Amino acid sequence: MVNKSEAGTALYGQTLLAGLWRENPVFRLLLGMCPTLAVTAAVKPALTMGCCVIFVLLCSNVIVSLMRNLLKPHLRILMFTLTIATFVTIADLFLKAFQPEMSEVLGPYVPLIIVNCIIICRAEACASKNGLFVSIVDALGMGIGFTLTLCVLAGVRELLSTGKIFEVQFMPDAFVPWAAMGMPVGAFITLGLLLGLVNMVTKKEA
């Protein structure tokens, strides 16, 4: 890739920003939908999930980028998955030890990060072709973009289903909690409407 310092810096900045909006994994690439829907009933689990994904994405991108020259094409995907599975195990054990409550809430969705398409997609599309630094920046951009999306979705759902975010009351007392928003129904519909909104905004930009 580009190694001249100035062009390099611009490239890093662009890669970082791409993950946040232009190539936002959830809204624009429609990747990693399962955890997006499953863990966004409240903001705290969504944030925890986001941090786990950032950690796994960063570590797997680093490892994949370092071993990209050793990979045999037909064993590529298997190596990616094994690397990811290892880091997911680490993240899962870490959560169990230090955040047992969150580990309980997230349940099987932490191990399910292994098959999260975002991570395999970044390993395949970026880390296996680029150097260490581009991969790190890309992982950070994508990870933060994913986390922010989760938090927005979770914020909307938690606000409507309980009237609070992080135990802080936002809605007036007369507000009747909208219980369906905390259930699967709310997840699908909120994400659908948010996607529609994002589509509308991007149309205006273009």
Place this chain on the structure above:
Amino acid sequence: MDTLNVLIIGFISIVVVKNLVFTKFLGICPYLGVSGRIDMAFGMGLAVTFVVTLSGTLTWMIDNWVLMKLGLEVTRYVCFILVIAGAVQLVEMYLRKFFPSLYESFGIFLPLITTNCAILGLCLFLNLWAIDSLLEAVVVSFGAGIGFTMAICIMAGIRENLNMADVPKCLKGAPITLITAGILAMAFMGFAGMIR
């Protein structure tokens, strides 16, 4: 009779009450991706049913007979994903050799199944729900596949009709599919009180 009861209840509960797509959000990616046409959706459903039954059974055996005996639960995720990738590879080779026409019709779907979270999700749920007989594990895995097939076929049927509807421009494609799925999930919530 008692075992039969447990099996039937387990099967119905995984197909409708704890449907992987509508209540656990598993397998959403293929659900959005290939639910455009009903024949493709059915093919995907069949392939998933086959692989999920196979890998659910295999991972249950490995988990209960090897990992728990040896105290190697830490390596559970790595083992599971290896088993699933291996199972998909085996199925692919077997089909290509003995049923080439079926292999042709599955096409790209087969390798994609490895990263279908419904499969790994089910293997993890088998462990989480503490299912303790092999027969029950087989039946539940099969039921999960049937539930997925049902969900994706319903969706494909709706989407074929949705093509003719006047959908607002910004909601076309994935957004309207998600909203439809939300309404379907609401319908499936009606089953929630059916068992226990």
